[in-house]
Amino acid sequence: xxxxxxxxxxxxxxNLHFALPVSGGRILNISVRGIGWLTNSGYGCVRTGLRNxxxxxxxxxxxxxxxxxxxxxxxxxxxxxxxxxxxxAAALALSDAGIEYSPEKKQDIGIIGTNAEGSLRxxxxxxxxxxxxGRTLSRGNLFIYTLPSSPVGEAAIHFGFLGPLLxxxxxxxxxxxxxxxxxxxxxxxxxxxxxxGKAEEGEAVFFVLDGISGPASPVLCDFTRAREIVDMGTxxxxxxxxxxxxxxxx
Numbered sequence: 001x002x003x004x005x006x007x008x009x010x011x012x013x014x015n016l017h018f019a020l021p022v023s024g025g026r027i028l029n030i031s032v033r034g035i036g037w038l039t040n041s042g043y044g045c046v047r048t049g050l051r052n053x054x055x056x057x058x059x060x061x062x063x064x065x066x067x068x069x070x071x072x073x074x075x076x077x078x079x080x081x082x083x084x085x086x087x088x089a090a091a092l093a094l095s096d097a098g099i100e101y102s103p104e105k106k107q108d109i110g111i112i113g114t115n116a117e118g119s120l121r122x123x124x125x126x127x128x129x130x131x132x133x134g135r136t137l138s139r140g141n142l143f144i145y146t147l148p149s150s151p152v153g154e155a156a157i158h159f160g161f162l163g164p165l166l167x168x169x170x171x172x173x174x175x176x177x178x179x180x181x182x183x184x185x186x187x188x189x190x191x192x193x194x195x196x197g198k199a200e201e202g203e204a205v206f207f208v209l210d211g212i213s214g215p216a217s218p219v220l221c222d223f224t225r226a227r228e229i230v231d232m233g234t235x236x237x238x239x240x241x242x243x244x245x246x247x248x249x250x
Contacts, residue, residue, distance in 0.1 A: 030183050030209055030223035033099075033193075036092025037205040038063075038085060039237045045096035046243045047220040060202075063088050071103055073158050079145075080122050082199050086113055086151035087158060089204035090195055094159065096220075097208035099193070101159045110163030110191040111152045112182050113206075114174040114198045118148040118167075121201070151199060163191035174198060176230050179207060183223055186211040203236045220247060 035046040038060050044051035054060075068091045073079075079087070090111065094101060101107065122145035144150055149167035156165050164185055168178050175198045182196035186209055197206030209223065220226075220243070229242050 030186055030211055031219040032221050032223060032226045033208040033210045033219050034093050034096025035205065035207050035220065035240070035243060036089045036094070036096055037203075037236055037240050038088055038092070039203045039240075041237075043088065043092060044240070045092050046240060046247060047096045047218075049244075049247070050092075050096070051244075060085060060088065068092065069158070070101060079154060080125075080151075081201050082115060082119075082122075083145060083151040083154045085199040085201070085204040086197075086206075087155050089197055089199060089206040090155045090159065093195060093197070093206040093208050097210070099208065103160070106160045106162050107193075108163050108191055109159070109161045109193045109195065110165065110182070110185060111156055111161055111195040112164070112166040112168060112178045112185075113152040113155075113196075114168045114178045115148075115200050116174075117200075118169065119146050119150070122146050155195075161195075163194070175205070176227065179209070179223075179227060179230060182207075182209050205236045205239065 033047070037044060037046070040060075042051060042053040043060070043063065052066075068088055070091075073087060076084070076087075099107075099109075126146050147153075148169075149165070152165055152167055155161070166181070168174065168181065175196075178196045178198070182194035185191055186194055189211075192211060194209045195206050196209060198204065199206075207226065210219070225246070226243075229239060229246070232239075232242070234242070
């Protein structure tokens with residue numbers, strides 16, 4: 001199963017400039033338009049203030065029933081956990097940024113993701129199935145998710161993204177690395193909008209980064225401020241709290 005131009009990279013922290021002259025002498029600034037998040041206790045969007053707690057018998061596995069997606073997600077039942085968490089957080093981030101999508105609409109948007117274990121859990125599940133099958137075959141739908149780029153690939157297909165697609169293997173604060181990389185790609189005019197985030201078994205967060213020139217729609221904050229908060233290294237719940245406090249003070 002191919003997802004187009006998929007690249008698996010090892011990233012380090014970059015020294016970046018967050019403004020670049022563009023045509024007409026204007027300055028292209030990177031802004032965060034929205035953030036979508038999930039934790040073990042709930043899910044939401046930062047800019048719009050959406051915050052929902054799971055009911056006692058629910059969890060992230062039940063979110064596909066909450067109309068998180070604007071249209072049915074094809075073959076959603078076969079997705080592994082990381083792919084589902086990626087799709088949920090990306091959908092919430094797009095909603096927070098006010099970006100609509102549909103099966104017929106393809107958009108110049110890219111996506112980059114990361115996590116701590118890559119596809120390790122899916123690798124183990126695939127191997128167990130292979131052994132159970134007598135070491136002669138294993139299910140193809142399990143093999144798909146032995147590629148760590150599969151979660152962002154599934155998201156790109158569903159949301160109609162035509163921009164760059166990358167999975168980043170990072171160390172320490174890998175979320176900061178993917179945000180830096182997404183910013184560089186927008187600044188280099190490789191795409192107009194990038195989704196950047198991380199997805200783990202129990203939590204996920206994605207940011208929508210936009211290169212804005214001139215008058216623009218409301219945004220959450222500029223990239224420099226977002227980077228400062230992410231660089232504090234708190235967990236996703238703590239990070240969301242800081243962004244929410246910043247938004248309420250506007």
